[in-house]
Amino acid sequence: MTDTEDLLNETVLPEDLKKYEKVYHEQLHGGSVTRQAQFNYAWCLVRSKFPVDIRKGIILLEELFRSAADAEDERRDYLYYLALGNCRIKEFSAALQYTSAFLEIEPGNAQVKTLEEVIRKKMEKAEIQEGIKGIAIISGVVLALGSIVGLGMALSKK
Amino acid sequence: MSAGPYNYEYIFKYIIIGDMGVGKSCLLHQFTDKKFMADCPHTIGVEFGTRIIDVAGQKVKLQIWDTAGQERFRAVTRSYYRGAAGALMVYDITRRSTYNHLSSWLTDTRTLTNPSTVIFLIGNKCDLDSADGSQRDVTYEEAKQFADENGLMFVEASAKTGDNVEEAFLETAKKIYQSIQDGRLDLNAAESGVQHKPPQLGSDFTPNKDPCSC
Numbered sequence: 001m002t003d004t005e006d007l008l009n010e011t012v013l014p015e016d017l018k019k020y021e022k023v024y025h026e027q028l029h030g031g032s033v034t035r036q037a038q039f040n041y042a043w044c045l046v047r048s049k050f051p052v053d054i055r056k057g058i059i060l061l062e063e064l065f066r067s068a069a070d071a072e073d074e075r076r077d078y079l080y081y082l083a084l085g086n087c088r089i090k091e092f093s094a095a096l097q098y099t100s101a102f103l104e105i106e107p108g109n110a111q112v113k114t115l116e117e118v119i120r121k122k123m124e125k126a127e128i129q130e131g132i133k134g135i136a137i138i139s140g141v142v143l144a145l146g147s148i149v150g151l152g153m154a155l156s157k158k
Numbered sequence: 159m160s161a162g163p164y165n166y167e168y169i170f171k172y173i174i175i176g177d178m179g180v181g182k183s184c185l186l187h188q189f190t191d192k193k194f195m196a197d198c199p200h201t202i203g204v205e206f207g208t209r210i211i212d213v214a215g216q217k218v219k220l221q222i223w224d225t226a227g228q229e230r231f232r233a234v235t236r237s238y239y240r241g242a243a244g245a246l247m248v249y250d251i252t253r254r255s256t257y258n259h260l261s262s263w264l265t266d267t268r269t270l271t272n273p274s275t276v277i278f279l280i281g282n283k284c285d286l287d288s289a290d291g292s293q294r295d296v297t298y299e300e301a302k303q304f305a306d307e308n309g310l311m312f313v314e315a316s317a318k319t320g321d322n323v324e325e326a327f328l329e330t331a332k333k334i335y336q337s338i339q340d341g342r343l344d345l346n347a348a349e350s351g352v353q354h355k356p357p358q359l360g361s362d363f364t365p366n367k368d369p370c371s372c
Contacts, residue, residue, distance in 0.1 A: 044234065080203070
């Protein structure tokens with residue numbers, strides 16, 4: 001299980017990101033971007049350390065997914081990386097939508113099933129952490145209230 | 159459970175490369191899960207697997223990057239070659255074209271890895287070479303010659319039956335370990351593909367079995 005987590009933690013080398021960014025922008029200025037160039041760039045972006053890059057990669061992949069209506073074999077790749085990118089920015093529900101869309105096309109795909117499992121685990125973990133934070137806030141409030149009440153009582157006794 | 163997060167001494171990074179459909183992912187699954195995945199779909203980008211093995215009494219964690227063989231992944235998968243200590247280069251003994259493309263895979267490997275990277279050639283699907291009605295398209299001898307000429311290690315294997323799969327992964331690790339021992343592989347080099355984990359103090363680090371000298 002930790003295997004796919006390592007896959008999610010692996011990040012792109014800055015020089016690779018720059019390289020494919022350059023190709024993409026050159027084509028963009030030239031007026032037409034090939035799906036290959038856009039995919040190479042998007043693939044690097046969703047593996048970036050920075051959420052802002054990942055979000056950009058997701059937009060590019062969404063575009064690719066729409067434009068590749070005729071190419072089922074490419075769409076599966078886009079769905080996979082959309083799931084991975086969304087998971088990396090903790091958009092777990094979106095990520096799970098992409099894995100389930102993928103599994104509708106290819107129900108038995110082990111690579112995607114593993115990714116889905118990891119997303120679920122990460123989501124649970126995040127929810128537990130949120131819960132702990134919530135409890136911490138509530139107990140903080142209770143303590144504060146308690147001290148105010150205590151102070152009030154002390155004052156009223158005077 | 160041991161107290162430390164590491165129950166191994168070294169990490170070796172591997173990559174698996176070769177044409178589409180030669181059985182790269184199946185070899186990985188056979189090695190990590192000891193199972194054959196029938197009708198394995200095309201890998202998307204890269205897959206990842208690990209297994210801890212024993213090399214000369216040392217625990218080594220293999221960190222294996224299995225690359226997609228489809229052409230459209232070729233550009234980006236190249237970045238996974240960097241820092242690989244071992245490269246398993248796979249062809250399909252029943253499809254000549256996958257063998258003919260080896261020189262291009264080899265060029266990529268040599269360009270993108272370092273001189274100490276161990277390259278192991280695997281002729282997969284040797285189970286399809288049965289006495290009655292063999293589908294073999296590449297002879298053992300010519301592949302062996304290609305391997306010798308290029309200084310590669312070589313076996314024919316079957317991800318389906320498991321034949322020689324362990325051997326390929328383990329022999330590669332032994333060779334890497336030897337390079338460390340000989341000092342040919344510099345552990346401090348950024349892209350050696352090997353990480354050394356210092357033993358955890360007070361956890362699973364057991365000094366010699368000698369009675370303590372107190």
